[in-house]
Amino acid sequence: MHGTPHTISDVMTHTVAAVGRKATFKEIARLMQDWKVSALPVLEGEGRVVGVVSEADLLPKEEFRDSDPDRYTQLRRLSDLAKAGGLTAEDLMTSPALTTSPDATLAQAARTMAHAKVKRLPVVNELGMLEGIVSRADLLTVFLRGDDDIAEEVRRELVAHLFPTPGSAIRVEVRDGVVRLAGHVRDTSLIPVAARLVRAVEGVVDVDFELEGNGNAIGSRDSSALP
Numbered sequence: 001m002h003g004t005p006h007t008i009s010d011v012m013t014h015t016v017a018a019v020g021r022k023a024t025f026k027e028i029a030r031l032m033q034d035w036k037v038s039a040l041p042v043l044e045g046e047g048r049v050v051g052v053v054s055e056a057d058l059l060p061k062e063e064f065r066d067s068d069p070d071r072y073t074q075l076r077r078l079s080d081l082a083k084a085g086g087l088t089a090e091d092l093m094t095s096p097a098l099t100t101s102p103d104a105t106l107a108q109a110a111r112t113m114a115h116a117k118v119k120r121l122p123v124v125n126e127l128g129m130l131e132g133i134v135s136r137a138d139l140l141t142v143f144l145r146g147d148d149d150i151a152e153e154v155r156r157e158l159v160a161h162l163f164p165t166p167g168s169a170i171r172v173e174v175r176d177g178v179v180r181l182a183g184h185v186r187d188t189s190l191i192p193v194a195a196r197l198v199r200a201v202e203g204v205v206d207v208d209f210e211l212e213g214n215g216n217a218i219g220s221r222d223s224s225a226l227p
Contacts, residue, residue: 009102012123012132018043021090041122042093048128051093060084099124106139145203147174177205188213
């Protein structure tokens with residue numbers, strides 16, 4: 001019902017620093033410093049993403065540089081110990097790479113990042129070829145959307161459909177991303193639906209209600225008004 005959500009192609013960075021499988025440890029570290037990034041896609045062939053090498057993959061070399069880990073540490077940190085001896089991106093990278101597609105929604109990418117605890121995702125096409133990269137900061141750009149723009153979408157795409165006149169009269173106000181719906185509604189059963197849909201509008205931080213239906217006031221703390 002409401003406007004088409006932004007996709008990764010809308011916010012991703014198209015110019016990406018990347019390395020090949022044979023890139024050396026120092027080349028990787030230098031490229032990260034020069035580009036001020038914490039991870040690099042690892043490519044082969046014409047640009048197919050085969051892995052990602054991150055700062056976390058490089059740190060074990062320093063961590064274990066002058067230490068002799070005990071047997072318990074050796075068993076518990078086998079992967080890190082292997083990376084401590086890595087010399088190239090192929091040795092150090094995490095593979096297969098966790099990626100996203102240009103047509104994925106921002107919410108889908110955010111869930112992937114949160115679950116995997118990563119800061120950025122390579123963006124690949126259906127052939128696995130690198131098209132860009134998206135970071136946590138890129139996903140947050142939707143919250144820079146202006147209050148007036150959000151209010152207009154809520155009025156046009158949601159309120160006009162859910163609470164048409166006559167019988168309903170809704171005012172929409174937005175301040176710092178918080179949407180406030182106030183007025184009279186004919187069908188109060190639609191309020192939970194409205195709550196879910198308004199929260200799904202990009203840039204919305206929260207929803208507040210001050211509605212009346214059939215003589216009963218329904219505030220934002222009323223459980224019937226929440227999804």
